[in-house]
Amino acid sequence: MTKPLEKTVRTPSAMRAPIQEMRAFNRFYTNLIGALDYSRHLYVPYTLTESRVLYELAHSPHTDAADLRVALSLDAGYLSRLLAKFERDGLVERAPSAPDPRRQRITLTTRGRDAADLLDERSREAVGSLVADVPAAERVRLTTAMRTVRDILEGTGRRRGGVRLREPRAGDLGWIVQRNAALYAAEYGWNTEYEGLVARIVADFAQDHDPHLERVWIAELDGHPAGSVMCVRDKNPGTARLRLLLVEPDARGLGIGDRLVSACVGFAREAGYREMVLWTNDVLAAARVIYQRHGFVLVDEKPHRSFGADLVGQDWRLPLGDRPA
Template sequence: MPSTEPTRAIHEIRAFNRFYTNLIGALDYSRHLYLPYTLTESRVLYELAHSPHTDAADLRAELLLDAGYLSRLLAKFEKNGLVRRAPSKRDPRRQHIELTARGRQAADLQEERSREAVGSLLARVPAADRSRLTEAMRTVRGLLGESRPPCAEDVRLREPAPGDLGWMVQRNGALYAAEFGWNADYEGLVARIVADFAQDHDPYLERVWIAELDGRPVGSVMCVRDDAPGTARLRLLLVEPDARGHGIGDLLVRACVDFAREQGYRELVLWTNDVLRAARGIYQRHGFVLVAEKPHRSFGADLVGQDWRLALHETPA
């Protein structure tokens, strides 16, 4: 007798599809959050605003759209002043698509509406259950989606949104406790660093980057002024364990180095510990030089602290 397990799975998936389409109002165009655009048009706007690959061929592959349908959609966008099309610099046989200022405004409006809609959904879920909900969604995407590992091209670096600074404190405390056994002293240090930045920082000379992958933060780094004149300090480099090994740490450090150089700092320094071998490898690849080491006991462990330095300019800008 054949197993009933596949039948149950099909029933559950179809039931979930009916539930979710009703939940988000996908069938009710009168209250559709993507107005005046269709769902497909809104998705194309999103990809043009966020994807590093914006050739027409890349859009077709990413969204699995018919070439003729996508061409008509892009022609409509161009007529309405939302996009401009030109031969691709990578391959003149391909068509490069980019948003105009008007198109960027439309994409930003769609993003704002989407965040508000998702925020309303999350408001119904008790705070204690939200991590369980998002983990279940990641599981579904992982099982039914592509098994391709994350890479730096999939990551978006952005400024911290409300809650991200708190996330930095929480994840630093939790990860270093789990991986190295550090106690709450380290989380307290991170909290003070983050609080100082939040309360008093120069947005021209200091910055925080959040690495976002599939809508969730997976890494962060901070560039702040040091006490020494003309010197910036790299702080709190972090990459989530499931996102490591794919260039995200390099992406964050490169952003910090480029920012420090562009703002006219003479050098970029950092302090770390010898047990953080992966991070040390990233620093070395970007030209940092170890200048001092000193044993110390901190965070409930015996450690060797290290000072690293990267020369940016020979004279102050």
């Protein structure tokens, strides 16, 4: 009889105490906030997620739906239903974005702003009552300790790839062209033929794309672009194409490439594509490992002379399901 697999992960002894303390603190703080919510009905008649959306809209008056989805890490379908509910309740208004009519701008109505202000006031009062019970001499210690925890974990998050994926802003598409050209020239000696290819791909997207079926992600680290990827429609019906995956050299090893591919595949699946394909070259070994990790399978390869180099081009494919695009 085959024995079941056993877990082989071993926690280093030096990590056990911090892990236990962090888990204990997490349970304590979650219970504390939950008790405040229960006793004071902080979010009634809204859910916690609905309250987060109202808060974000109140503090970001020029918000597009796509940016809101990225900022709060929400499923596109769920956010769309939530905003439709808010619109029916007279809390928000939706209209085409002035910079890009294909995007949807979300603004709070007077009623929506009143609701957001009420939720904010309840939260301040609840936390204020909690802090009021802390002796004055301990409040500085408390706030300092909380700031220290945040600073340490934010630094840890950066080292582990704690980046923000966002929609492109003005200038980002040009950055994609420039960085692709510069990096591949420096690392592989590719000539301007590759820059021309990237420029055409980006220009085609900028001039005509369906935001429901095509998208660009920018990975931002410390406020600066650190990577990018694109999902565009392929010529074959029901097929999405992953293009121009890029991670800056000083940001590699943080899991950025993996997050970009994950976002691209998730979007394609959610949009209803049946499969995703990509074309790459065998010299890009690090990217190939990421594609394989996400289930892409090599379906064809052939040698070619491009970008001033002898290369082996590869076609990869990932089935996404049977839903029609």
